[in-house]
Amino acid sequence: MKIHEYQAKDILARYGIPIQPGRVAHTPEEAEEIARELGGPVVIKAQVYVGGRGKAGGIQFGDTPEQARAAAARVLGMDIKGLTVEKVLVVSKLDISEEYYLGIILDRKSQAPVVMVSKAGGIDIEEVAATTPEKIIQQPIDMRWGLRPFEARDILARAGLPHNVIAKGGAILAALAKAFIESDASLAEINPLALTAEGQVQAADAKILIDDNGLFRQKEYATWAESEESNPLEFEAKQEGLTYVKLDGDVGIIGNGAGLVMTTLDMVARVGGKPANFLDIGGGAKAEVMRKALTFVARDPQVKGILVNIFGGITRGEEVARGVIMAQSELPPGMPIVVRLSGTGAEEGKALLKDAGLDWGRDMREAAQKVVAAVAARK
């Protein structure tokens, strides 16, 4: 799950990591008021779920409260990579003398969180990794201990950070690791970690991703979930307990099991169609789940036909067929549906579909061909 910069900083602050004072504003007036409270120059930062907002003009400055209000007016409502800016973070401006990178990511290979530190901060770390990988120091966290302060200091020293940053920076890195582990994060970055002209060390920007599997016990963070405007259907699907990914084609696809659904998408593409979505109904789905899935997929206006591909194990074919039949009256008129059933309850399901006058395919390939042909016929 993505969270905003101000939320990530909120988490960091709970672990004692220094951040600039500031608050979120939804209107230019609010921004002016916050700037007045803070006193001195401020930075206005767009809060959107995409990177590269600085280049897009989503970060602006104001020396006075009036300027802060004008800057916020420019940023609020701005379109950044398809997302509208609805809130800005207003913080005191730092006088930065150096910028470093601190990151922790869950690494599949080492099967542990891996700490990454670089002296080259403030810029895209993937670029550093690609061009000058020797500038990044990496070390897996031993999960029996977590990241101990001496290890954190050692990593910073190896990364070549100056003496006056090692003690404060090491404490920040160790705290970041603690925050990562206790928040069920899958990524936590401070980029840049700023050394100010006054010798302070602060998290000037932060990014945290929360592991969806950990949300059941991260109850507060779970309430932070917001719709990404580019994918309102995906957000709603999640709330409804459906695993749905929006794609840009016109053939709606529903199946059971992630691998099977992915293979079905590939098959549709293979026979000349374009998948509109990925939707996995999971194991043991009942008719009602199938009905909900179908009506959900059909809400995407691009969808011109739907393929249902089910290999029954704990999911039963007749339940699937019943769900498809239930959904029919709720679907746009003329929406072609092709069902492919195999395994448990497939014969009973096919009999039900036949009675209802619905089409099916013998196997995944035939079903894909049928739905692609039906979609083409509607163009």
Add this chain to the structure above:
Amino acid sequence: MSILMDSSTPVIVQGITGREGLFHTRNMMAAGTNVVGGTTPGKGGQTVEGVPVFDTVREAIAATGATASCIFVPPPGAADAIMEAATEGIELIVCITEGIPVIDMTRAILTVREAGARLIGPNCPGICTPGQGKIGIIPYQIFTPGSVGFISRSGTLTYEVVALLSEAGIGQSTCIGIGGDPIIGSTFVDYLSMFESDPGTQAVVMCGEIGGSDEEDAAEYIKSMSKPVVAFVSGRTAPPGKRMGHAGAIISGNTGTAQGKVAALQAAGVPVADTIFEIPGLVKEALTRISSVS
């Protein structure tokens, strides 16, 4: 012959009194699996499906001599169940549970490694040796005993491909769903090496998918194998940065694409099926090549 399990393997079910645990205990027994008991903390002393329930894995092992465990414990307690099994000396742990926090798995993996146990999954359908039994939730009726090993990151795709193999008259030695999570107990390379030394396996089918680099690692290992491997990779149409159902099925930047995996496998001399329908034909070709050599 087979790898990891046969009809004599004594199995306990952790979470045996839950809905899923109970249902699949029944199915495992029907498939011939030697289920000797189960655990649910607080329900020790009960009997389900004719086998004893214990509070702890330690008690279950002491009373039954179990060497394998199948875990149906819900996500909040699943990693703890894995660690309990490993710590008490279970050799083969099959974890079906989907949705375990990844941080929990980073800890559980350490315990499994230290204990020297073998973990299949989590977020997997389990393991099945046709004609012998199964540990997990794989529908047993689609299998045919034979000499082709099968490994896959996906459950239902496993059923789909195994059904195609069975229809084509190609039997299986052992089939394993390795799990769809980013952190899993055993990877393709682990299973490939077991199949390589299993006299009952002549060839292996491997179904990979987007995300991570297990398929690329497997390609490297296959170069040193004597037995032929046929592969399939799903997710060719998946966009980058999107989690495709499985927590581990995500393309990050340029790593984890289907195209990269297919290329790595082909470079290792592995025939890669374009669609699952080509898999049986490629397996038959591979088997023919072996018999013409010997």
